[in-house]
Amino acid sequence: MVLLYSAPGTMGVTAADFSLPGVDGKQHALSDYAAAQVLVVMFICNHCPYVQAIEGRLVDLANALQPQGVAFVAISSNDAVSYPEDNMDNMKKRAKERGYPFDYLLDESQDVARAYGAVCTPDFFVYDQERKLRYRGRLDDSPRNPAAVRHQEMKRAIQALLAGEPVPEPQHAAMGCSLKWRD
Numbered sequence: 001m002v003l004l005y006s007a008p009g010t011m012g013v014t015a016a017d018f019s020l021p022g023v024d025g026k027q028h029a030l031s032d033y034a035a036a037q038v039l040v041v042m043f044i045c046n047h048c049p050y051v052q053a054i055e056g057r058l059v060d061l062a063n064a065l066q067p068q069g070v071a072f073v074a075i076s077s078n079d080a081v082s083y084p085e086d087n088m089d090n091m092k093k094r095a096k097e098r099g100y101p102f103d104y105l106l107d108e109s110q111d112v113a114r115a116y117g118a119v120c121t122p123d124f125f126v127y128d129q130e131r132k133l134r135y136r137g138r139l140d141d142s143p144r145n146p147a148a149v150r151h152q153e154m155k156r157a158i159q160a161l162l163a164g165e166p167v168p169e170p171q172h173a174a175m176g177c178s179l180k181w182r183d
Contacts, residue, residue, distance in 0.1 A: 005173040006123050009136025015041065015127045016115035020075065020105035023092040028073065028103050030131070036071035038161045040154070041125040042102075043118040043179070045078045046094045047085040050176035051122050053144045055098055058122075061139075061155055062101045070158055072102035077113035078121070078180040080106070086180070113179055120176040124154055128161050135161075137171040 019029045033039050042058070044051045062072040080087035088106050095104045107113055116125060126135035135157035142148040157167040 005175045006119055006136060007117065008171070008173070009117075009125065009133050011133055011136075013133045015039065015125070015131040015133070016112065018075075018105075018107075018112045018115070020107055020112060021088070022106075023088070023095045023100075023104045028105055033071040033073060035069075037069035037129050038065075038071070038158050039127040039131060040070065040072045040158065041116065041127070042072065042074045043077060043113060043116070043121055043123040044074045044104075045076045045083070045086045045121045045177075045180075046090055047078075047083055048121040048177040050120075050143055053146070054122060054139050057139060057146060057149070059099060059101060061152075065155070065158060066101060068162055070162070074100065074102055074104045075107050075112060075118075076104070077107035077110050077118065079110075079182045080108065081182070083180050110179075110181060118179060120174060120178055122176050123174045123179075126154065126157055126161070126167075134167045135171060136174075138174045141172070143175055 017030045019027055022028045076086050078086040091104055128134050139154050140149045141151040160167050
């Protein structure tokens with residue numbers, strides 16, 4: 001496991017378009033989330049212990065905020081040949097077992113991860129209604145220990161956007177396993 005930190009995001013850049021297959025058997029595109037006031041694009045995978053550590057908090061956050069007009073979409077871009085735990089069949093199992101309330105998509109070409117500049121799992125990008133980047137960072141201040149969370153940074157950013165306010169600073173880098181790029 002190689003620990004990486006996400007780079008600071010360039011605030012105001014537009015979300016990259018995508019069309020990817022989901023665990024539900026459908027194609028999903030950026031335009032499918034056009035009605036959402038806020039869009040959270042998350043790069044996750046099945047096997048990363050950093051993703052596993054925040055999974056429950058992420059599901060809870062999505063369940064709490066989706067009724068307020070927030071869309072969440074998770075994308076797995078890892079090389080599923082070298083890391084078969086991250087293949088589509090295992091993604092389907094994971095989403096069902098963990099009760100993912102959001103779309104879980106496979107970026108087999110890894111083009112979407114490159115377009116977003118994703119580097120680790122988890123890696124979070126939060127966009128306003130015009131799909132301009134307003135937050136790039138971590139879920140909260142305790143990536144591995146839910147009991148130690150004091151600051152729910154991504155939630156605070158989303159709530160600010162819903163209220164029409166600026167996203168609080170500073171934004172702290174996400175940390176996690178490196179994306180598993182194909183050779």
